[in-house]
Amino acid sequence: MREACDLVVVGAGPGGLAAACRAAEAGLDVLVLDAQPEPGGQVWRGEARKGANRLARRWLTRFAASGARFRPGARVVAAPQPGVLLVEEGSSSFAVRYGRAVLATGARERFLPFPGWTLPGVLGVSGLQVLVKDGFPIRGKRVVLAGTGPLLLAAAATIHAHGGEVLYIAEQASAASHWGFALQLWRHPARLLQGALMSAALISVPTSTDAWVIAAEGEGRVESVRLSVRGREEQPRCDYLGAAYGLVPNLEVARMLGCETSASAVVVNERLETRVPKVHAVGELLGIGGVDQALVTGELAGLAAAEQPIPVELEHTWHRVHAFAAQLALHDAPRAELRRLATPDTLLCRCEDVPMSALEGCQNLREARLYARLGMGACQGRTCGTAAQTLFGWPGEDVRPPCLPARIGSLRLPSDVSSTHTRES
Amino acid sequence: MREPASKATPLVTLRINGRAVTVPVGTSVAAALAMTDRFVSRADLSGRPRGPLCGMGVCFECRATIDGVPEVLMCLTPCREDQEVVTDA
Ligand SMILES: Cc1cc2nc3c(=O)[nH]c(=O)nc-3n(C[C@H](O)[C@H](O)[C@H](O)COP(=O)(O)OP(=O)(O)OC[C@H]3O[C@@H](n4cnc5c(N)ncnc54)[C@H](O)[C@@H]3O)c2cc1C
Ligand code: FES
Numbered sequence A: 001m002r003e004a005c006d007l008v009v010v011g012a013g014p015g016g017l018a019a020a021c022r023a024a025e026a027g028l029d030v031l032v033l034d035a036q037p038e039p040g041g042q043v044w045r046g047e048a049r050k051g052a053n054r055l056a057r058r059w060l061t062r063f064a065a066s067g068a069r070f071r072p073g074a075r076v077v078a079a080p081q082p083g084v085l086l087v088e089e090g091s092s093s094f095a096v097r098y099g100r101a102v103l104a105t106g107a108r109e110r111f112l113p114f115p116g117w118t119l120p121g122v123l124g125v126s127g128l129q130v131l132v133k134d135g136f137p138i139r140g141k142r143v144v145l146a147g148t149g150p151l152l153l154a155a156a157a158t159i160h161a162h163g164g165e166v167l168y169i170a171e172q173a174s175a176a177s178h179w180g181f182a183l184q185l186w187r188h189p190a191r192l193l194q195g196a197l198m199s200a201a202l203i204s205v206p207t208s209t210d211a212w213v214i215a216a217e218g219e220g221r222v223e224s225v226r227l228s229v230r231g232r233e234e235q236p237r238c239d240y241l242g243a244a245y246g247l248v249p250n251l252e253v254a255r256m257l258g259c260e261t262s263a264s265a266v267v268v269n270e271r272l273e274t275r276v277p278k279v280h281a282v283g284e285l286l287g288i289g290g291v292d293q294a295l296v297t298g299e300l301a302g303l304a305a306a307e308q309p310i311p312v313e314l315e316h317t318w319h320r321v322h323a324f325a326a327q328l329a330l331h332d333a334p335r336a337e338l339r340r341l342a343t344p345d346t347l348l349c350r351c352e353d354v355p356m357s358a359l360e361g362c363q364n365l366r367e368a369r370l371y372a373r374l375g376m377g378a379c380q381g382r383t384c385g386t387a388a389q390t391l392f393g394w395p396g397e398d399v400r401p402p403c404l405p406a407r408i409g410s411l412r413l414p415s416d417v418s419s420t421h422t423r424e425s
Numbered sequence B: 001m002r003e004p005a006s007k008a009t010p011l012v013t014l015r016i017n018g019r020a021v022t023v024p025v026g027t028s029v030a031a032a033l034a035m036t037d038r039f040v041s042r043a044d045l046s047g048r049p050r051g052p053l054c055g056m057g058v059c060f061e062c063r064a065t066i067d068g069v070p071e072v073l074m075c076l077t078p079c080r081e082d083q084e085v086v087t088d089a
Helices: A014-025 A054-066 A125-133 A150-161 A175-185 A191-203 A252-256 A290-305 A312-332 A336-340 A365-372 A384-392 B029-033
Strands: A002-010 A030-033 A069-071 A074-081 A084-089 A092-103 A107-109 A142-147 A165-171 A211-217 A224-229 A232-234 A240-243 A247-249 A279-281 A347-349 B011-016 B019-024 B063-066 B069-073 B084-086
Touching: A002 A014, A014 A030, A014 A054, A014 A092, A014 A290, A030 A074, A030 A092, A074 A252, A092 A290, A107 A125, A125 A142, A125 A150, A125 A240, A125 B029, A142 A150, A142 A211, A142 A224, A150 A165, A165 A224, A211 A240, A279 A290, A290 A312, A336 A384, A347 A384, A365 A384, B011 B029, B019 B029, B029 B084
Parallel strands: A002 A030, A002 A092, A030 A069, A092 A279, A142 A165, A142 A240, B011 B084
Antiparallel strands: A074 A084, A084 A092, A107 A247, A165 A211, A211 A224, A224 A232, B011 B019, B063 B069, B063 B084
16 A cells, blocks of 8 residues: 655654644645554643643644644654655555655653663653553552653643642752753743643642652562662652653654764754755754744744745744753753662663673673664664663664564555565555 | 543443453553553563553553554553453563
8 A cells, every 4th residue: 555745744743743734734745644543742642632731722723624634553664765654554554655754753761770660660750641641540549750850740740630649759950950950941932841840839749859769669560669869768659650861852763764863863954854855853853842842843844845934933933942952951961870770680671681781791782782682672772772872871773674663564665656666566 | 730520531441351441532551451450561581570661652561462463552552442452461
């Protein structure tokens, strides 16, 4: 099966939606693909059904009216030749031939290993938050959150709003860095983050800076957490622990297409075009910047893709949110102690059960792959590769297709798409 | 921010490891798993239990057999009526 379009948008978070709206409204035939069952990305999870968030409602309504086509549950797995993507959808697959592309694949959490982090009930901070948005029964449950930055507070607010009891918020950053950052925040148009800060203050959860999780303990599931709180140790009992350290962009699709990256962000010009002609990147792919950055860069790329003039205000807004992203990166940098929590038998690679001790002597990710099978499992190093980057300073490797585990059949190019193959499909 | 109690939300009933679970439409299978006694999606190579970690299709800890299709991510799959979910743990 195949699809053709002027513009393919990979990812239906705020970045992808804004790009799709602008381009479709300008008359392009736009196809939007997302692995999730609904549009909205991470921050607007479930909003297509609930309509509780005004900003989300505005964009989702605009998207529905824009004329852009949306395919949910569609995962981009390979890019066999320029202008073609292979997509897996449920138990079938199809190819997309496109004129231009906007990559809006967003970000994931940075997990760092500590003893007990593989126990059921230990999740990411935002991982727990999105599960709660998806109907996770959190009412009456005791939750400890450990991590960094405004997402910690956003998660606390969501859990609280759904009846969960947030016992403790451990912010790894030092007090000085944290409050310096929080004060900066008010100067930037990060509406959601401001909201999160305020709601966290309102629910009055004990919060400490200079605090992090040392270990999770329990028989078969997490039962308590050992925390370091300004040099003292505390051990609250809890039902769930959310522990993660900021976000990192999902660069796999961009790398697979050959886009240049630098300092964990896709390199783009002022039209948000990557070094690969006709391929744009937006949102978290440009560096972690939240929903405002995603929207403004999405609009810019959508207009650029449709060869429309870019309004000056839009450019100004972009420069403002960009400054905010730089602040966030400084604040979110994990402190040194977090790199020393794992013991020799703590697993680093969760898919292949690779303990820290197995990496002795490895100099880089490639050696760790070859000698210890790090990153060779189902998630293809999305979790452990990112952790290894922080723990050992190993840079990420080039992505080889498929960029997500895929069935063999999904990787065959349909004959009506291929220009070089003449196989019957 | 608080949601109204799900008075108008339609419900669906699925089976997770043979056990019937009834949830509001829109609940993900990973979220429904937490309504069973064990929030466990698989066993690691030494047989220790694992549960969902990222909630967003990145970590692959939540893979299960859903309606006969193996290796489906529970966190990206909405619950449907009569769905059959089997975890490998
Ligand atoms: C779990 C999580 C929760 C968050 N919660 C908040 C919050 O409460 N408040 C806040 O301000 N910010 C939150 N953020 C930050 C958030 O990343 C941004 O605010 C915003 O969502 C970024 O928009 P985006 O369009 O760049 O990416 P996203 O919203 O992350 O959207 C990216 C989309 O791309 C899709 N995708 C990725 N790879 C593929 C592929 N190969 N094939 C098909 N589709 C793919 C994903 O399914 C996803 O829907 C959260 C981030 C995460 C990771
Ligand atoms: S919980 Fe990580 S992929 Fe589903």
